[in-house]
Amino acid sequence: MASATHVAKREDSLTRGERKNLTRNGLLQAALNLIGEGRSFTSLGIREIAREAGIVPNAFYRHFRNTDELGLALVEEVGITLRRLLREARQVGEEESEMVRRSVLVYQHYVKQNRLLFLFISSERAGGSRILRLAIRNEVSHFTHEMAQDFRRLGAYEGLSTSSLQMICGLVVTAMLGAAPEILDLPAEQPLLEAEMTEDFVRQLQLILLGASCWRDQPPALLTSSRKRPKQL
């Protein structure tokens, strides 16, 4: 407020490209903000986004041809965000006591911290424009892949084939993404509900991993005539 011309070289003298990127990010953030206010991305309009970003509607076209293209840019951020999540998750270490629970806590915290992006993923993953859907699914697929690699790196489930490992990670990711909306819809400051949800989520993941530790890749075709198992499957 006091000295503006003194050290203000940060706000003032920017190369053109930097400025452009600045308002571009402004647009992305504006879209996310609107999503955070309950609007669904698919129903967002150019004018709406531009208004929220504080620019005139026409300027939108200097950055994106239409809202779908902006959506794709958001999907790219989703990719980065998921990669960071994996990096954070790796830091819970491979020491295994309570590992699942700690991972779940990290995940929940991460989802809340990146609320808007996860709102975006969750809703556009199944709804809205086909292009966005596929792009997100692609990003999620990458995420699943990397998770499987991490498992390998940790030396877990070494007996499993790569395809089985990916199938398992796919299930884990499905559970994670399925839990995201419930995390985000939690009524603020309800520690009871949250703890309950957490516990349920933890148990679900434990169940998956328990199944994984029992899983055996069928050599050729073994299940086609599974003779008399106790009472399951």
Place this chain on the structure above:
Amino acid sequence: MASATHVAKREDSLTRGERKNLTRNGLLQAALNLIGEGRSFTSLGIREIAREAGIVPNAFYRHFRNTDELGLALVEEVGITLRRLLREARQVGEEESEMVRRSVLVYQHYVKQNRLLFLFISSERAGGSRILRLAIRNEVSHFTHEMAQDFRRLGAYEGLSTSSLQMICGLVVTAMLGAAPEILDLPAEQPLLEAEMTEDFVRQLQLILLGASCWRDQPPALLTSSRKRPKQL
């Protein structure tokens, strides 16, 4: 086409309530149709729906106060649809050879048969209006509950506590609903991709049920100090 006044008592002489229900269903179907054409429910407008239903925009208000209320009516249909699904699934019988695979095939067929409704569920379950989201989640929760009861009735997993059984069914349902959009997005007539997806889905469910059959409800607190398990969890 030919004889109109002869047997046309079906189209012509209807009690008022019946007629009302007819156009009401017309509105519901219209919304679903639009969803089927790629539009997302949240972005549907009153005029749009009314136009598709073949009535004047204002007549919409004779049936619903706004689009959200129509959405709630759709959620009710979702409930009925899910209940029917359970009924069909029960008919695969408890004879267990290939039971999972057959259930998956039933499910896939059912999703394709009720394409529009599942499109609606999938996208509104995580996105759009909070009221709709919660309503759908409620319906899904009912579904999970009934599925758990069915397991009980079949005498499967008798060793498990009710809460564990529900946790497991929750996971199954999450996997099912997560698979729905992928089923619906399948490029038409690509038997390779479809078979691959089916197989993956089957294995995921088998993994869950395998985990379930190994699962033991922890007596008091056993996992808090799980001493030295091989290399999993």
Place this chain on the structure above:
DNA sequence: ACTTTTAGTGGACAAGTGTACACAATGCAG
């Protein structure tokens, strides 16, 4: 020092939206 590029502005237009009001037709209760 000049020209060129380009991010952002401003105004305009046709089209679409939600909703309010007055009205028409008709099944139904008295």
Place this chain on the structure above:
DNA sequence: CTGCATTGTGTACACTTGTCCACTAAAAGT
């Protein structure tokens, strides 16, 4: 048979929307 309630119509109004065009200012290239 008559009057009422209710389903659906038509018109109208104030807004919002996407996009076109002409324009400014200033950074970047020469």
